[in-house]
Structure formats: structure tokens, C-alpha cells
Amino acid sequence: MIGAGPIGCELAQAFRRFGAEVFVVSIDPQILPREDADAANLLHQQLEREGVRWFLGAHIRHAEKSSVGKTIVFERGQGVEHVTADEILVAVGRTPNVEGMNLEVAGVQYHSKGVSVDDHLRTTNPRIYAAGDICSSYQFTHAAEALARIALQNALFFGRKKANDLVIPWCSYTDPEIAHVGLSSTEARNSGPQVGTITLPLGSNDRAIVDGETDGFLRVHFNAEKGTILGATLVSKHAGESIGELVLAIQKKMKVWDLSNTIHPYPTQAEIIKRLGDAALRTRLKPWMKKLLEKMLRLRR
Numbered sequence: 001m002i003g004a005g006p007i008g009c010e011l012a013q014a015f016r017r018f019g020a021e022v023f024v025v026s027i028d029p030q031i032l033p034r035e036d037a038d039a040a041n042l043l044h045q046q047l048e049r050e051g052v053r054w055f056l057g058a059h060i061r062h063a064e065k066s067s068v069g070k071t072i073v074f075e076r077g078q079g080v081e082h083v084t085a086d087e088i089l090v091a092v093g094r095t096p097n098v099e100g101m102n103l104e105v106a107g108v109q110y111h112s113k114g115v116s117v118d119d120h121l122r123t124t125n126p127r128i129y130a131a132g133d134i135c136s137s138y139q140f141t142h143a144a145e146a147l148a149r150i151a152l153q154n155a156l157f158f159g160r161k162k163a164n165d166l167v168i169p170w171c172s173y174t175d176p177e178i179a180h181v182g183l184s185s186t187e188a189r190n191s192g193p194q195v196g197t198i199t200l201p202l203g204s205n206d207r208a209i210v211d212g213e214t215d216g217f218l219r220v221h222f223n224a225e226k227g228t229i230l231g232a233t234l235v236s237k238h239a240g241e242s243i244g245e246l247v248l249a250i251q252k253k254m255k256v257w258d259l260s261n262t263i264h265p266y267p268t269q270a271e272i273i274k275r276l277g278d279a280a281l282r283t284r285l286k287p288w289m290k291k292l293l294e295k296m297l298r299l300r301r
Contacts, residue, residue, distance in 0.1 A: 002072065003091035004031040004056065006172040009043065011089060012052050013174050022052045023083045025072055029057040032172060036185045036233040039178045042215060043235075046176070055083065063088060096134050119162045121151045129155045138168045167251045171240035176216050179239035181247050182231030188221040196224035196283070198256070200276050202236055207267035213237045218272045220246070220256060222280070227255035242270040256280040 001012050004026035016022045024031075031047075031054070032040040048054065058074040058081075065071070071084040096114040103109075107125040109116040114134045121129050131151040132144035146166055153159030169181035188195045202208040202216035216235035222228060232246040249259065259277025264270055 001025070001089050001091060002060065003093075004028060004054070005034075005091060005093070006032060006170075006174075008089075008091035009047065009172060009174050011091060013047055013050065016047070016050050016052050021085075023055065023085065024052060025055045025058050025060065025074055025083065027057070027059060031056070032178065034184070035172070035178055035180060036219060038185070038217070038219075039180075039233050039235045042217075043172075043174055043176070043178060046215065047174075055081070094133070094139065098134070117163075119164050120154045120160065121147060121163055122154070136163070138170070140168070140170055143168050143170075167247050169243050169247045171243065173240065176213070176235050176237055177239040179234045179243035180232070181243055182229070182250055183221045184231060185219065185221070185233070188231060191230075194224055195221055195230060197221050198276055198279050198283075200272055200279060202269070202272065204275070205267075205269055205272045207269045207271065208236070210267065211237070211269070213269070218276055220276055220280075222256040227257060227280070228253055229256050236269050236272075238269070242273065245270070245273055257284065 001008050001022060001024045004024050008024060008026070009031055012022050012024050030037060030040050031044050044054070055074065055076065058076045060072060060074045061080070063070065063072050069084045069086055070088050071082050072088060073080060073082045075081065096110070098110050098115065103115070106128065108128055109124040115123055115130045117123055117130050117135045121131055121135065123130055129151040131147035133139040136143060136147055146168065147163060150159070150161040150163055153161050167181060169179060171177055171179040183191070183195070185197070188197055197219060199217055199219040201214070203214040208214050208216070213236065216239070219233045220229060221231040223230060229246065229250050232243070234243055234246070236242070245262070257277055257280040259273055260281050261277070262274055264274050
């Protein structure tokens with residue numbers, strides 16, 4: 001497997017569970033480079049336990065075919081290495097299919113990553129709109145559908161919807177799944193002290209304990225002053241099923257402690273979202289408030 005992004009990791013795990021011997025070669029030093037480093041490391045260890053072998057930070061020189069199989073030749077700063085296999089799967093991204101469409105004649109500008117559009121998804125020809133992978137950095141089916149809705153409203157019904165207003169999550173369908181929305185941990189750290197972060201391990205969730213699925217966590221970044229949620233990463237068996245609650249919270253500009261108001265059925269793994277809201281609520285309890293509360297309780301005895 002060339003590439004250790006979401007598709008590379010998903011296919012690597014799938015083929016390994018089918019019984020194939022799997023090698024992953026990637027130029028990136030970390031698998032899932034767009035994800036939270038802790039989440040990526042957790043999945044890395046899981047796939048390693050399952051028998052996937054990694055060659056990270058590798059610069060591929062060439063591929064060749066012989067009577068014994070197909071070989072990838074690469075370097076990782078310690079001399080030339082190679083891996084030989086029956087097949088080579090390439091999962092390093094995609095390129096836009098715009099050649100031969102005569103977009104120049106239509107006055108539609110494009111580049112190596114796709115078609116140029118404004119925030120209303122209008123191309124450089126004001127009568128032509130674009131949506132989906134061809135004009136977005138979010139190359140997901142659900143993102144393409146959301147963008148298509150905007151393009152449809154703006155093109156046919158005089159809408160003024162903006163693509164930048166969308167809150168778009170994504171999920172890597174490995175085991176465990178890694179779902180994310182909004183700011184990453186790196187972006188949160190670079191944003192300064194006004195961004196707070198709370199992390200709850202899945203091992204604190206009763207349903208995860210019962211299911212034997214405690215390898216995971218929920219991490220939420222928020223504005224430390226206002227409490228508005230800025231981003232979240234969830235690692236769990238079915239993280240993609242639960243991230244929607246946090247997407248809605250960001251979209252509606254909810255406070256992180258508002259999450260504690262949503263009652264979840266017990267026991268469920270999604271209940272960890274409510275528990276994180278409880279933890280955020282406790283951060284608002286200042287030392288002087290605690291002392292005042294203790295004094296009030298003593299007086300009422």
C-alpha cells in the first residue's frame with residue numbers, strides 16, 4: 001500500500017483481516033497526517049498488533065516488476081530498501097478530471113487541484129457553478145452533497161448560501177473509527193491560550209468497558225472565555241455515528257458545557273459527549289466559588 005491516509009489505512013486493515021500480508025509505504029512520518037497525533041498513534045498501534053507492517057517517512061524511488069512480483073524501491077535515510085508483493089495499491093490522493101472539457105472556451109478557470117470557484121460556488125463564468133471534489137478541499141461524498149445543495153440554491157433560486165459556512169466532519173472507517181470536525185489539536189495549540197481542550201478516555205465510559213472497546217477518547221477544543229466549541233476528535237468503534245452531535249453544536253455555536261444538558265440513553269458510548277460537557281462545567285467552578293458554596297452548605301446544616 002502506497003499512502004497512509006484514510007483510504008490507505010482502511011484498505012490496509014481490510015486486506016490484513018482478509019488474511020493478506022500488508023506493507024504500507026508512506027512519505028509522511030505519521031499515519032493519517034491530518035488527524036490528531038494521539039488518534040493516529042492509537043490506530044497505528046492497533047494495525048501493528050494486527051500485523052500491518054509500516055515503512056513511514058519513505059521516499060519512493062521507483063517501482064519495478066519481475067518474475068517474483070512487484071517491487072517498491074524507497075529510502076528512509078538509512079540506505080535503499082525495497083518491498084516485494086503480489087500487488088501494489090496506490091492511495092495518495094486524486095487529481096481532477098478536467099482535461100478535454102474545453103473549460104478555457106467556456107471561460108472557466110482551473111488549476112492542478114480543480115476548478116476555481118468563489119464562496120457561492122460560482123466559477124469564473126458567472127453562469128456556471130461547480131460542486132464536489134472538483135472545487136473543494138473536503139473530498140468526501142457527504143461534503144459533495146452539501147456543496148451541491150448550495151450550488152443548486154444559488155444557481156436556480158437566487159440564493160446567497162456560502163460554502164465557508166458549512167461545518168464539515170469526516171471519518172476514517174478503520175477499527176476503531178476516527179471522526180473529526182473543526183480545529184485540529186495542532187491548530188488549537190497554535191491559536192494561543194484562549195483555546196481550551198478537554199480529553200476524556202473511552203475507558204471512563206461504562207458501555208465501552210462492557211463492550212471491551214476502551215481504546216479511544218473524545219477531545220474537544222473550545223474558546224476558553226466564551227465556551228464555544230471549535231473542534232472535536234472522537235476515536236471509538238462507531239465514532240462516525242456520534243460525531244454529528246458535535247457538528248450540530250459547532251454549527252449552532254453552542255457552549256461546550258451545553259453538552260451536559262443532552263440526556264443520552266444509558267449505557268451508550270455516545271454518552272461520553274455528555275460527560276465531557278459535565279467536565280467542562282466543572283472548569284467554571286472557581287476556587288472562590290467552591291469556598292462560598294462550602295460556607296453556604298455549612299450554614300444550612
